[in-house]
Amino acid sequence: MSANAGSLCLSRLDYVIVLAAGEGTRMKSTTPKVLHSIAGASLLNHVLNAVEALAPAEVRVVVGAGRVEVETHLAKISPAAIPVFQERRGGTGHAVQLALAGAQAKGTVLIVAGDTPLLSSETLTQLIKAHNDGGYAATVLTAELPDPTGYGRIIRAENGDLIRIVEERDASDVEREIEEINSGVYVFDLAKLAKAITQLSDANAQGELYLTQAIEILRGAGERVVPILTPDFIEILGINDRIQLAECAAIMRDQINDTFMRSGVSMIDPTTTWIDTSVKIAGDAIIYPGTAIAGKSIVGPGAVVGPRTTLIDCEVGAGASVIESYCMGAVIGQGAKVGPFTFLRPDTVLGADTRAGAFVEMKNVTVGEGSKVPHLSYVGDATIGAGTNVGAATIFVNYDGVNKHHTTIGDHARIGSDTMLVAPISIGDGAYTAAGSVITEDVPAGAIGVGRAKQRNVLGWVLRKRSGTKSADAAQSSAEKGKPTS
Ligand code: UD1
Ligand code: CA
Secondary structure, eight states: OGGGGGGGOOSOOOEEEEEEOOOOGGGOOSSOGGGOEETTEEHHHHHHHHHHTTOOSEEEEEEBTBHHHHHHHHHHHOTTSEEEEOOSOOOHHHHHHHHHTTOOSSSEEEEEETTOTTOOHHHHHHHHHHHHHHTOSEEEEEEEOSOOTTSOEEEEOTTSOEEEEEOGGGOOHHHHTOOEEEEEEEEEEHHHHHHHGGGOOOOSTTOSOOTTHHHHHHHHTTOOEEEEEOSOGGGGOOOOSHHHHHHHHHHHHHHHHHHHHHTTOEESOGGGEEEOTTOEEOTTOEEOSSEEEETTOEEOTTOEEOSSOEEESOEEOTTOEEOSOEEESEEEOTTOEEOSSEEEOTTEEEOTTOEEEETEEEEEEEEOTTOEEEESOEEEEEEEOSSOEEOTTOEEEOBOSSOBOOEEEOTTOEEOTTOEEESSEEEOTTOEEOTTOEEOSOBOTTOEEOOSOOOOOOTTHHHHHSTTSHHHHHHHHHHHTTOOOO
16 A cells, blocks of 8 residues: 555655546546545545655646536645646646646656556656666556557557557557557656647547657657556556446455455455555454445454444444444444444444443443443433443433433443433432433432332223223133232
């Protein structure tokens, strides 16, 4: 993954141009193509992560389709990058002309597309190094594809240099047989590129200015242009439709999971385990199938997550377990047990060795060490002390229809099953509530709050009011056997 590449910055890089103005028509989406996500980050974000690891002096992103959305996103993920607006699609050469306007006249420039999320900073570093070491005018990253359809083909000279790149639509039958293709990743000498792109023509099948034409212009001027074949064509895969989006997502999922497994994380079924690049997982954690861990989540050592669990921006402490649950913005303390079938919402903080059990929903709650909410409860807007037990089917009645109110429960309290805690309310240390209570007044420390009608039994009622039913028959025979009929 690209994050650790600060140390890879061996070669000077002055500019990066990211081409991202295309419509992405085949995505059939109202979202601009480069804003679609894999592994929790936009395609553009993945590309920028890879190039920013090279510490370029300046990054310019050519935007067009969905300009406002792309620029807004760019400002968020990469505030230093400069958007360049391409109003009409004039081709890759036109986009680079716009991006170079006002750029300083010399240096090295890297050009990439915004829709190739698998490009690694390692590969880019090697490309730039080869370019700078060789002193070439241009260096092009190429790949051999099993099916080169749609890509520009690489025409090499006998010494291996690049003569020109011919687009599929402009290629002869013989040229179309060539399997080596243009990845769309280039390093140029900036001054030479700036001069060459003033000479581009649109006399081609698409009537656009092709950046690739700069190659033959440079070579015609006696410059050297060299293709560098990448051993791993996976890296240059671009995304044009949702099928390719899913394919790249699966590749990145495998890369991420492999890295975690190598670092000591167990995954029972990596193919159904989806983890964002931003997630951290410690060694000896075990991830069960059907699990997604997203955003800023952190999973501690020896924790167990899944099966079928989603964690978004959650912290899971050492040795905790989260099973068959959906959790967002929650902190789960060490040794805590969550699930199965638990819904933790933002600002839930479960202390060490706590428990949030089956069919429990929590929101904006702090639960002290060792406290338990084992079954069928809603706990919202509350502070619960240590060692407290909240009985099955307790509801924290936090909403009066207009405002939300807080509930405070002390240490070692015992909330009886089916208690309604009508907030704002406070239950003291060591206090109890009787099962089935509707608690509307504070319960002091050590007291039991009883808030329910006193039971009365109406003897013989079933025989009088439900005669002829099986219940009445059962009551009758019970009476005949001498059992009490109440
Ligand atoms: C381009 C290359 C081709 C290469 C392929 C690799 C040219 C002429 N051809 O073809 O040799 O094999 O990439 O994927 O460059 N873009 C703009 N503005 C434009 C046109 C394109 O910003 O006016 C951006 C697109 O958003 C995209 C990138 O440039 O990110 C490449 O454009 P695209 O239309 O996909 O080029 P290809 O025809 O695939
Ligand atoms: Ca393309």
